[in-house]
Amino acid sequence: MSAPSLANAILKRPWLSKIVKPIASWYADAAGYRKLGLRADDLIPEESETVLLALKRLPQQEAYDRVFRLRRAFQCSLSHTLLPKEQQTKPDEDYPYLSPIIQEIEAQAKEHDDWDAAVVQRKA
Amino acid sequence: MISRSAVGRNAQLALRRQCCVKPAPLNRCGLAAVSTGSTSFSYESADVGGIKVASRDVAGPTTSLAVVVKAGTRYQPLPGLTVGLEGFAFKNTQRRSALRITRESELLGGQLLAYHTRESLVLEAKFLREDLPYFTELLGEVISQTKYTDYEYHEEVEPIIKLSQQRLLADVSDLAINSAHGLAFHRGLGTPLYPTSSTPLSKYLNDGTIHEFADTAYTKSNIAVVANGANQADLSKTVGEFFTGVKSSTDAVSSPASKYYGGEERIAHGSGNALVLAFPGSSSFTAGGSYKPEISVLAALLGGKSSIKWTPGFSLLAKAASSFPGASATTTHFSYSDAGLLTIQFTGSAQAIRGASTEAVKSLKSIAEGSISKEDFTKAVALAKYRALEEGQSTDAGLVSTGAGLVHGGQPFQIDQVGKSVEGVTAEKLKSAAKALLDGKATVSAVGDLYVLPYAEELGLKV
Secondary structure (H helix, E strand, C coil), X not given: CCCCCCHHHHHXXXXXXXXXXXXXXXXXXXXXXHHHXXXXXXXXXXXXXXXXXXXXXXXXXXXXXXXXXXXXXXXXXXXXXXXXXXXXXXXXXXXCCCHHHHHHHHHHHHHHXXXXXXXXXXXX | CCCCCCCCHHHHHHHHHHHHHCCCCCCCCCHHHCCCCECCCCCEEEEECCEEEEEEXXXXXXXXXXXXXXXXXXXXXXXXXXXXXXXXXXXXXXXXXXXXXXXXXXXXXXEEEEEECCCCEEEEEEEEHHHHHHHHHHHHHHHHHECCCHHHHHHHHHHHHHHHHHHHHHCHHHHHHHHHHHHHHCCHHHCCCCCCCCCCHHHXXXXXXXXXXXXXXXXXXXXXXXXXXXXXXXXXXXXXXXXXXXXXXXXXXXXXXXXXXXXXXXXXXXXXXXXXXXXXXXXXXXXXXXXXXXXXXXXXXXXXXXXXXXXXXXXXXXXXXXXXXXXXXXXXXXXXXXXXXXXXXEEECHHHHHHHHHHHHHHXXXXXXXXXXXXXXXXXXXXXXXXXXXXXXXXHHHHXXXXXXXXXXXXXXXXXXXXXXXXXXXXXXXXXXXXXXXXXCCEEEEEECCCCCCCHHHXXXXX
């Protein structure tokens, strides 16, 4: 599911991240999902086995909060309104809660494939 | 398979010639390389950095290595924790994934097992002798670095616990044995081996409680590493190297000393009948002082299942049950670190069980009165001795009983001493043991058709 990303390469270089970070924050804010009370990870498409499994592995509270945010956003969308300022997602609340689980599942799948393709070399 | 026509004749010849010229390299377990072991059946034990290590260097190319943990159902602080901990064996650890553990063990030809008894939780690995370091490291890692993640609990451990609950509910013999243990010992040893289907698991069991239990159970004073077919020096060295991550803890897992209560329980059940008559038995040999060999002779004398073919055998219960077709009787002696339970179990149709159990109590009374022929007594002693020795000789039972003996502060299973103590049983001792059983309180649990199955009082037993 995860799209190719330059984030790691940028974060590794402090000078570059110093330049890019303000732009990124501005972009995330301008994307508008925060005004509906969503987090970036709420926007990940659910229609894949990996994400479905990741959603099952969410802690109960996180899963509940996610459904709440989604329903609130639907309501806002239907009524063509934005949430009042104090209910909108603040930048520090917009942390990745789902993508670490997805990455873990992807790593497990990759390990599985690697083992399936493993070649045994016996020591002479 | 490559078909004959697919491979040209020349290729076949070449293959064959290659084999003749250069014999295929011996696989790493070349038989000639091993067999350094002695043929002694006694365990050598040692203390490696606070961990008890015992091994028996039986000659042969394979090794079985077990970590015996004092964490059986007797010691679980909440119902189901032992089964949960067993389910988490060989799951993801900090250093490698469950998948990697499985695949690597497969490549080395090893087998990994986890099982539990009422007193011990056993993590066992069986493998080729030269892979000892790998599997010692693996077991050390499993007990000190397992992650206990919540998703593994929900996706892999919990469904299996639910299945084992259902299996237990359907099995009348297991229900009766568990019920007898519950009646005889109440808490501690009386806890069922698997949580019963009505145990509210979600209340007690989750990855957090299992992790906490693991932290108290997998500690240095609480485990013993036992091996069959490994050199004591090698084992001590690898254990010293790879079990460094195991914590030493001050608050050890404990359970109050077992006390025998006795009583009667009747459970209605639709699929099958079972009746268990149980009496206080003897603790296991490894416990030391409270070991009573006459109980195992009594178990052999009562018997039930013939040990040879085409005859009901000499045992009293087999004779008693033979006049009630459809009933089968078995006598089992469950021995634990500080108590034991001698059980006579009947299965079959309710009517037949009723008849056979009445006869069985009569034959127990006849033993108590001393009207047992000299010949039967000799046969019983020989059978009891054989069973005790065979148990010590067999790898699995020997591993568990030695490990349990070590973690409970006793001695390893010493096969020659067991044989001697069983030989020392006299007819007089047997008679007084049987008399003591009948005078004390019995445990009777009936599962099945309660309209027909007898009450303890009808059988002439005190509860």
